[in-house]
Amino acid sequence: xxxxxxxxxxxxxxxALLGVAFLALPIVGLLKRxxxxxxxxxxxxxxxxxxxxxxxxxxxxxxxxxxxxxxxxAWCLARMQFSGRRFVRALVLLPxxxxxxxxxxxxxxxxxxxxxxxxxxLNSLFGIQLTYSLWGVIIAETFVxxxxxxxxxxxxxxxIDVKYEESAxxxxxxxxxxxxxxxxxxxxxxLVAGLMLAWAxxxxxxxxxxxxxxxxxxxxxxxxxxVYTMLESNPEGAYALSFLxxxxxxxxxxxxxxxxIGGSSQ
Amino acid sequence: MxxxxxGVYSLTVTILAKAxxxxxxxxxxxxxxxxxxxxxxxxxxxxxxxxxxxxSLVNVYTEIGKQFEKANPxxxxxxxxxxxxxLVSQIQSGAPTDVFAAADLTSFDKLLATGNVxxxxxxxxxxxxxLVVKPGNPLGITTVADxxxxxxxxxxxxTAPCGIYAATVLSRYGVVIAESKITxxxxxxxxxxxxxxxxxxAAIVYATDAVSAKKSxxxxxxxxGKNVKAMYGIGVIRGSKNSKQAETFVSYVLSxxxxxxxxxxxxxxx
Numbered sequence: 001x002x003x004x005x006x007x008x009x010x011x012x013x014x015x016a017l018l019g020v021a022f023l024a025l026p027i028v029g030l031l032k033r034x035x036x037x038x039x040x041x042x043x044x045x046x047x048x049x050x051x052x053x054x055x056x057x058x059x060x061x062x063x064x065x066x067x068x069x070x071x072x073x074a075w076c077l078a079r080m081q082f083s084g085r086r087f088v089r090a091l092v093l094l095p096x097x098x099x100x101x102x103x104x105x106x107x108x109x110x111x112x113x114x115x116x117x118x119x120x121x122l123n124s125l126f127g128i129q130l131t132y133s134l135w136g137v138i139i140a141e142t143f144v145x146x147x148x149x150x151x152x153x154x155x156x157x158x159x160i161d162v163k164y165e166e167s168a169x170x171x172x173x174x175x176x177x178x179x180x181x182x183x184x185x186x187x188x189x190x191l192v193a194g195l196m197l198a199w200a201x202x203x204x205x206x207x208x209x210x211x212x213x214x215x216x217x218x219x220x221x222x223x224x225x226x227v228y229t230m231l232e233s234n235p236e237g238a239y240a241l242s243f244l245x246x247x248x249x250x251x252x253x254x255x256x257x258x259x260x261i262g263g264s265s266q
Numbered sequence: 267m268x269x270x271x272x273g274v275y276s277l278t279v280t281i282l283a284k285a286x287x288x289x290x291x292x293x294x295x296x297x298x299x300x301x302x303x304x305x306x307x308x309x310x311x312x313x314x315x316x317x318x319x320x321x322s323l324v325n326v327y328t329e330i331g332k333q334f335e336k337a338n339p340x341x342x343x344x345x346x347x348x349x350x351x352x353l354v355s356q357i358q359s360g361a362p363t364d365v366f367a368a369a370d371l372t373s374f375d376k377l378l379a380t381g382n383v384x385x386x387x388x389x390x391x392x393x394x395x396x397l398v399v400k401p402g403n404p405l406g407i408t409t410v411a412d413x414x415x416x417x418x419x420x421x422x423x424x425t426a427p428c429g430i431y432a433a434t435v436l437s438r439y440g441v442v443i444a445e446s447k448i449t450x451x452x453x454x455x456x457x458x459x460x461x462x463x464x465x466x467x468a469a470i471v472y473a474t475d476a477v478s479a480k481k482s483x484x485x486x487x488x489x490x491g492k493n494v495k496a497m498y499g500i501g502v503i504r505g506s507k508n509s510k511q512a513e514t515f516v517s518y519v520l521s522x523x524x525x526x527x528x529x530x531x532x533x534x535x536x
Binding site: 105108112113114115119129131132210211212214215216217218219220221228231232233 | 355400425445448463
């Protein structure tokens, strides 16, 4: 450790310190604004509780949906050679780089009841309306979270040596057994990391949700939406909820500590 | 050990690095940034004022700004549109602002209390509220009392002036709408968009908003007896570095030329 730090130039260390301060200061600023004495009361307020309930439920559902859609997609991207592969890869990446509000507008164009390509059909045939519903929140969150899961799984699948699966096949394992007993255990680290990244992205989603699913308290108002809405009417509540979201994020990092924090020694 | 999170990163980097489109897009982007700079160099040195204005003023103020700049070539106007209540918080927390135009007068009371303005605002326009529904009015809504028929109603945030006005109208009709049916737009524009581009059934918005979105929504007027008189106030923010130019803008809005533009966009004279 000592030999490394003596080799690191001073300006690099100063730059790194500035970087740390830049990242830490907003968190300190937020913590300073939290009214600790009323924290419990603020967090048990109806609007806050509703928002947390919707956020947790929708983000977990979105992560599961992302897994159902994302695993086959990652599999094909990692293991198959097909003509439109680069196009599919770009499509998968798009929600990652797209401004979320634009994603919300695009979702309206697809699943909106009045103007959507598919939404009108869904409504006239089955009476299903996705906008302004909990399903709308889940869809918006899945849309932005899916790329994180696909990329993580694709990377994981690429790193698995095919010979393990091949030898399992030689020994007579069916494709399902092969997947469950060989591929899945090898894939587990990337799967866990991907699920956590996707879940965190879903939990933090704002732009696509407010555009596609609206901002209905108790129905579609997620925690980030509630923070934004309360910032004017009830700042104390907004800070309390922000603190809770920071705490959840820190919890997530603790969960991922082996992968990110201190995992660089190799 | 090959970490999968590294995988995500390196994959992203590789793919982005390969994005040849950047080579095409970047020069266009740079050109679009560079063009106005060249234009400015030829002209005299301009001073820029920042006008923070209520979201319901977005169309009319953009037009007024254009005409004002033509009439006063040495002043450039930069707009910051949001709900009046958001703008009050922004100004109180030190956002650089020269002129504030709000959809009510109570916003100025808050700024007077914190010393961000020194004078009472000048009323420059009046507005009222209107009901908007989907084109063709599929739910057959004819009055505010019919709002109970709709499943999603778009209203402004409770603290924004348009949210307060809407609450007043609803209470005058004695209509109570469950919070579980209300989607809250962050400002007047977002509230209207929920009906014009989204799937909300109805919204209570400014009469002028309804005018600007006439193709994508159907309007139902609210009789004067149950409607509100929304008074729009304008004033110069204390500590403005361009207070002279800011005063010039305020006078322009109150002048016949400014009032004419306001009138074309459906605003009533103060």
